[in-house]
Amino acid sequence: MSGVITRPLREPFARRTWAEALYLVLTFPLAVAGFVFALVSFCLAVLLAITFIGLPLLAATGLAARRLGAVQRWLARLMLGQQVAPPPPFAAQPGLFGWLGSALRDPASWRARAYLLVKLPLAVFTVYVAAVCWGVGLFWLTYPIWWRSSGPGPVRANMFLDAAALIFRGVSSTGPRLAHEVTVHFREDVYADTWPRAVLVQLAGLVLLLAAPWAVRGLVSVDRWLIRGLLARTRGSERVRELERARAQVVEDSAATLRRIERDLHDGTQAQLATLAMNLGQAKEKLEHRANVPFDPAGALDLIDTAHRHTKEALAELRDIARGIHPPALDLGLDAALATLVARSAVPTVLHADIRDRPSRAIETIAYYSAAELLANVAKHSHAEHATVEVTARDGALCLQVNDDGIGGAHPGTGSGLPGLNHRVRAVDGDLSISSPPGGPTVVRVDLPLHA
Amino acid sequence: MRVVIAEDATVFRDGLVRLLEERGHPVVAAVADGDALATAVAEHRPDVTVVDIRMPPTYTDEGLRAAIALRREHPGVGVLMFSQYVETRYAAQLLADNSAGVGYLLKDRVADVSDFVDALGRVAEGGTALDPEVVRQLVGASDRAQALNAVLTAREHEVLALMAEGRSNAAIAEALAVGEGTVEKHVASIFAKLGLPASHSDNRRVLAVLHYLRAG
Numbered sequence: 001m002s003g004v005i006t007r008p009l010r011e012p013f014a015r016r017t018w019a020e021a022l023y024l025v026l027t028f029p030l031a032v033a034g035f036v037f038a039l040v041s042f043c044l045a046v047l048l049a050i051t052f053i054g055l056p057l058l059a060a061t062g063l064a065a066r067r068l069g070a071v072q073r074w075l076a077r078l079m080l081g082q083q084v085a086p087p088p089p090f091a092a093q094p095g096l097f098g099w100l101g102s103a104l105r106d107p108a109s110w111r112a113r114a115y116l117l118v119k120l121p122l123a124v125f126t127v128y129v130a131a132v133c134w135g136v137g138l139f140w141l142t143y144p145i146w147w148r149s150s151g152p153g154p155v156r157a158n159m160f161l162d163a164a165a166l167i168f169r170g171v172s173s174t175g176p177r178l179a180h181e182v183t184v185h186f187r188e189d190v191y192a193d194t195w196p197r198a199v200l201v202q203l204a205g206l207v208l209l210l211a212a213p214w215a216v217r218g219l220v221s222v223d224r225w226l227i228r229g230l231l232a233r234t235r236g237s238e239r240v241r242e243l244e245r246a247r248a249q250v251v252e253d254s255a256a257t258l259r260r261i262e263r264d265l266h267d268g269t270q271a272q273l274a275t276l277a278m279n280l281g282q283a284k285e286k287l288e289h290r291a292n293v294p295f296d297p298a299g300a301l302d303l304i305d306t307a308h309r310h311t312k313e314a315l316a317e318l319r320d321i322a323r324g325i326h327p328p329a330l331d332l333g334l335d336a337a338l339a340t341l342v343a344r345s346a347v348p349t350v351l352h353a354d355i356r357d358r359p360s361r362a363i364e365t366i367a368y369y370s371a372a373e374l375l376a377n378v379a380k381h382s383h384a385e386h387a388t389v390e391v392t393a394r395d396g397a398l399c400l401q402v403n404d405d406g407i408g409g410a411h412p413g414t415g416s417g418l419p420g421l422n423h424r425v426r427a428v429d430g431d432l433s434i435s436s437p438p439g440g441p442t443v444v445r446v447d448l449p450l451h452a
Numbered sequence: 453m454r455v456v457i458a459e460d461a462t463v464f465r466d467g468l469v470r471l472l473e474e475r476g477h478p479v480v481a482a483v484a485d486g487d488a489l490a491t492a493v494a495e496h497r498p499d500v501t502v503v504d505i506r507m508p509p510t511y512t513d514e515g516l517r518a519a520i521a522l523r524r525e526h527p528g529v530g531v532l533m534f535s536q537y538v539e540t541r542y543a544a545q546l547l548a549d550n551s552a553g554v555g556y557l558l559k560d561r562v563a564d565v566s567d568f569v570d571a572l573g574r575v576a577e578g579g580t581a582l583d584p585e586v587v588r589q590l591v592g593a594s595d596r597a598q599a600l601n602a603v604l605t606a607r608e609h610e611v612l613a614l615m616a617e618g619r620s621n622a623a624i625a626e627a628l629a630v631g632e633g634t635v636e637k638h639v640a641s642i643f644a645k646l647g648l649p650a651s652h653s654d655n656r657r658v659l660a661v662l663h664y665l666r667a668g
Contacts, residue, residue: 263511267460271559272463275467278468278471278562278565280563281563282471282474284565285566292566310463313463
């Protein structure tokens, strides 16, 4: 309750108010320059359009407008704390005509130009309102001084409209003239020339001064809105960027996966099988009564035994690699696959699955590998004693949550596979969120659409 | 012969050590990467090294690079590259200046133990041992392959391939189950048809054949 009362009183002295006032003052010259530049360059380019420099001029000044927009964004960030994502950098197609075409079609340039044209009228209006509010407010607040010093006399100032003019005139004119002109009147014949009336004027001044920050804030908000609308990256370009990033990540990921599988096959299975062939070749020669190899059934048996062992190891490794490529249990559904996964987990884990709508195969695979990765993290890093995996799929959304009672401290930006997981989830417009305070517990939640 | 092995897959390395020791060839060092190989060779001065191409840290071609450095620093030490894959580019790099004491075999070849040990022995003595797959790729990659097919008979083609692998006339005769005299006649005919100077040293003629193929 006290805030409602004291806030308006504190506001004129708030840091934000001064920052906004400073912003107005500092961006005013830029607004003038930008307006002149945008208008003149555009008109000049249109007039010169019949010559060969018209279009290049339009293109070049468009890019320059983009730069001015960047300066404006920088000022807004510095003084208003307004963070907006800049539009994607200008990307020219090769060749002079490619550059020209790209520059003329660059939406960010045109939007920046539009901003420069709109900014000046807004800035003028805002500065006017600010000057009136603060100037007149101060004047009215201190009204008894002027009134008393000039005494009752001929009056020119209309209470609401002429006051600002009077301030400006007052600043430029000498004292005695001011003295004649400062008695405020309420109506044509009602003057604020008595103390109660003077106090009323003062109160009005106070209200005006208190209202000033809000008026300025409102108009600066319009500017913020323009910056967001015209100088920021548009949703479309943002989306394109996001998708490009996601696509690059997916391509990179699948290449990395293939490399990993090749490495696993090369270092594991192929080496095992080559060794197996070697052992069997040796054993065979020991049984062949060859000239250069003594007949040695015991040695051969020993080698066959080794080969037998290698075969079993190779089979197990091959099974792991195959499962790494595609877990067979996924064919039965996500819950079946997760049940197998949970059963193999090193940390005792409970699964709660509620899958009402079956997700697409791609989503199931991502969800499965997310769970596998998260459970592997639990086993490796968390020192947890218990973990749970919850998965629900209904109403068009899949939610996977892995909880553990470990030491916490998991961070999305650091190792342990979380960044990669994040990329994979985002590639299908999913979301990964982590809550892992030091000391635990850790909750990682993966939200995915049902169909990618 | 005294052998140094550089191979990062433990199970394969151990198997190889056992095989060679059993055949009476002491393995003086068995290491797992290129740097360790250089150190081991400098220390033990073996007759021959068996080098895996893909080893840590990058798992690309460090074995090959280590082998090329090895041949520069210790020209007398034979190098048998051992790989799961045949890359013609690797073979070409390895054989760039000189094929004496160089081998390049697929790991599969170890299944025929005696052939493998023979090949290793050949490399240790300054000969050459190229995998049939390497030869096939070198021949296949050659623009002269077509010309070869037109000029050589099927049997001469087989002999050429076996020559390129680095085999002696006796070994070729055995592989084709013909007399050594027959092989000699085929070899002479091949050299005449390709316009190569006749050479009796196995190693020199490998070089001649490879040079002929690479020139294509």
